[in-house]
Amino acid sequence: MSRRVVVTGLGTVNPLGHDVDSFWSAALAGRSGVGRITAFDPSGMRATIAAEVPDFDPEQYIERKEARRLDRYDQFFWASTHQALADAGIHYEEDDPAALRAGVVVGSGIGGMISFQEGIDTMRQRGPDRVSPLAITQIISNMAAGLVSIRYHLYGPNSCVVTACAASANAIGDAAEIIKRNAADVMVAGGGEAPVCEFALAGFSQARALSTRNDDPAHASRPFDLDRDGFVMGEGAATLILEEREHALGRGAKIYAEVAGYGMSADGYHVTLPRPGGGGAARAMQNALDDAGIRPTGIDYINAHGTSTQANDSTETAAIKTVFGDYAHEVPVSSTKSMTGHLLGGAGALESLVCILAIRDGVVPPTINYETPDPACDLDYVPNEARAVAVKTAMTNSFGFGGHNVSLVFTAHS
């Protein structure tokens, strides 16, 4: 009998909240998490705004001695994973045999970018003998998976996906497949990013990817709006606990949703630009639907990649129309990046969490800052206000530089 995968725990730290409940109420209220950058003085940068996690205190989750050794990205993922495991009611002692069947897949676009920048600064300014012995462990993207396996005694499959802004969507899909092929019963799946530093901001700015609406931060991330001018960098993490269905039922776990479909494709076109017409994105969506065994009209909500760049939003719209046909104009599509900014590698996990909460509560969060329609973006983007919708099935899209396209389908558990 084929193994099914359900979601039994959620956690997040992001610009709208330090936990699932505060995030969700802010998202449904349509609040923007974007402001002028506080992590450093951004004067002189093309973009001076970001969606930062305000007042994050890692010592709420991590002993001080340990916390100071970690990159901010690792701290975020540690925190969201702590929350998710607690939510799922999962706890392994060091010698628990069940821990051998519990693993981790994390996704991040660039890993410890702040530590990378600091390490290079130190080396240039003070010499190689002053580079921290922790520099490498702070930088590498996979360390977040290693860290939570150490802290929470997760001794099963453990890996990391680095597919830019599709990374944590891949992490969830890959983790689900690990459970399906019976290599684990429980998987911690998700990802994060902590990119708010001069180097990352400069790099994305030079790629002309970022919004420069610096004088009006709260309205800068405006997916699908005619006047969109780029994405707003965000930070944070989200974690889902995935569990084999019978395993979850057997322990009487609360089940949020089922991971029903996972689809991937490559654009095979350009390093940053999506393939015109959205053929690659469309194939990822279709593959996810096929994997789930659901027809397009069976999808009740789409959480779009919706970055607020000119190219993504029109191309993704075209791709949705390719897959969904006339129904594309009926299904609600929203981009929560309008509020959270773009968590890069963490986005797919956070937006999966949004789909799952939409299923749980029968409400979909809005696309805020939607003011002026774009003829190239003509779907129902749930403008500016949350909407009650009976969501039994939801899809989320994540597309990464390099042409990585990922779609996931979640369904209400029955």
Add this chain to the structure above:
Amino acid sequence: MKRPEVEAKMTDLLVDELGIDRDKINMGARFEEDLEVDSLGVVELLMALEDTFGVSIPDEEAESIGTVGQAVDVVMQKLEG
């Protein structure tokens, strides 16, 4: 610099740079066993000692440091030497 001053600075450094609880620190405390300083932490400690006291401690000499008091000894030798 007198020994009590070096000891006080050493304590501050262990608290501020390595995140060790102040009340665990005494001159007999062993870095590995009592303060849970791992191999990476030892390198951090050496760097911090060099920055704080303006001395240079080669890895060979660092191997003789097992306790907080022994770290103070090495620093005192360097300062007096």
